[in-house]
Amino acid sequence: MMQCHRDQDALIPRPRGSLPRGCAAALVAITVGGMMLLSPERLFGWVAIAMLTLTLGPLLHGLFLLLEEWLHHSNTRYRGRTVLSHMLPACGLGWKTLLTASLACLLLYLAGHPLPHKGQCWELLLLVPVLYTLFKSLGVLGPSQVEVSDICEGRKMVVAHGLAWSFYVGYLQLVLPCLEESIAKFRATHQCSNTSWGHGSRKLLILVPLNANISHKLVDEDSNIRFYDNLPNNEIDRAGVRGRVYKHSVYSVLDEDGKAHECVAEYATPLLTLYRMSQESSAGFGETERREQVLLFFRTLQDILEHSLECRNRYKLILLNDEHENDPHYLSKAILRHLDQQQKEEFCLTPPPHQEVARPFPNAPNGLPTPVHVNGDWHRPEPMSREPTLMFSLEPPLPLREPVEDTHSFR
Structure with missing residues (x-):
């Protein structure tokens, strides 16, 4: 009867996992490890340039979005709320992006000029963000359908x-x-x-x-x-x-x-x-x-x-x-x-538990335990396991005994 559950599980989509993030982390670790072996003195400079090229484009595009929201939608969409707490995150200028760009600038300052030609580094830093803003506006670098679906499901917007x-x-x-x-x-x-x-x-x-x-x-x-x-x-x-x-x-x-x-x-x-x-x-x-x-x-x-x-x-x-x-x-x-x-x-119907009895003696009738003579009366041992019963005492309660000193002192 578990077939219906398996059929439903095969149809219902599960929440998306973290496999892309794991693959990206593994690829970064392999690449950084290879660069450390080839040229460790230029590692921080290359990492700084890569981080800047990836963050300056979103920062510029976020500034353009912020200008639009501030001039035309600050009263209707944000109801006069502060720019730092609402407009900046909505435009993609969150603390993660700003922190990454700041860290990249710090690494580039500490590393100096990682490229052999000084102009090549700055041309790359200027060209990539400008092209990013153009492609982002045209929809070339827009989020994919899977990314939009993941965002909507994660934020409960579907x-x-x-x-x-x-x-x-x-x-x-x-x-x-x-x-x-x-x-x-x-x-x-x-x-x-x-x-x-x-x-x-x-x-x-x-x-x-x-x-x-x-x-x-x-x-x-x-x-x-x-x-x-x-x-x-x-x-x-x-x-x-x-x-x-x-x-x-x-x-x-x-x-x-x-x-x-x-x-x-x-x-x-x-x-x-x-x-x-x-x-x-x-x-x-x-x-x-x-x-x-x-x-x-x-x-x-x-x-x-x-x-x-x-x-x-x-x-x-x-x-x-x-x-x-x-x-x-x-x-x-x-x-x-x-x-x-x-x-x-x-509903799982199970038989009542089997009651174990004391080991019967061969000469006892019907397999019952042999009676025992105690204090002038004959008693038959009861089974080892039986239904629990309540026992009440008719004697009045006795007071608690006072503590008695039973220690001895030795000289």
Whole structure:
């Protein structure tokens, strides 16, 4: 039953790691080591020139951006906030860049002139930053799509991240703590068999299809899924609305033998937003971007719910792969597979522990220990392990003994 988990792990993208940084650090170490062997006296000078050529270009481009922001956007975008704390980092003039450029200037001053011709060094330092500003403005040196994606995911700026948090704060965090109580009321008023409501079916099954094209009725998606009834409404005061109604639907899912399994299931509502955005040309949101956002939505929502104490053990996220659209009963099979998996994982019936008894004697009847004569009465030894019992003493409590000096003095 772990196949569904492996399938989901194979589809959900993991956060990007630090492999590029590790490769860059290794390459720098190899290059610097080789230069130390060839010409150690010029090492610091070459390093200083390389650092300046890499930092002067971003510094010049950042100054141009700062001029634009200061003259035209200081009031609208920054609301009069200070230049040092907000505008400089926004324009790429952060403390890391300034510190690197300052360190490069210090190294170049200490190393003197590492190149054999003085003019060659300064021409290189002037030409590279000027060309960098031109190429940066034209987009030649702009960030790649992977870099933009990494920045957006790291700073929580993607569409899926906002939708996942909105779905959690505005819906799941409100309704999941009341789900068990609603199911208990539903079972008390409906003639449902106790065996059909396993522990897995007492959770909210949140369906997340990869294509984000969800139907408003599960019955239209799969004929083995039948609408049973709605759970009791939860009325919560929310955003100025008195008694806003939140409800869930109960479905009967038929297995291959025709047995019905009741559960509470629904699609993730924010997927409608992703699907509508992909249908609008002005949103710039294609099918490839939509699929990526659905996977990021699933991963983000999963991380949020795993760290939520209010929603723990009250939900189940089910990722539906759109490669099985030809199977008319794929949805019911996926739901039943997850219900069966939860039932087997969370309920492990084990036999009661075996009670060990004292070693029986051959002449004892039925293998019981031989009685022992103690103080005029016959007693049979009890088993070595038995159920714990409470023992109470009827004697009144005695006062604590005072300390008695039992040491001796010797002359």
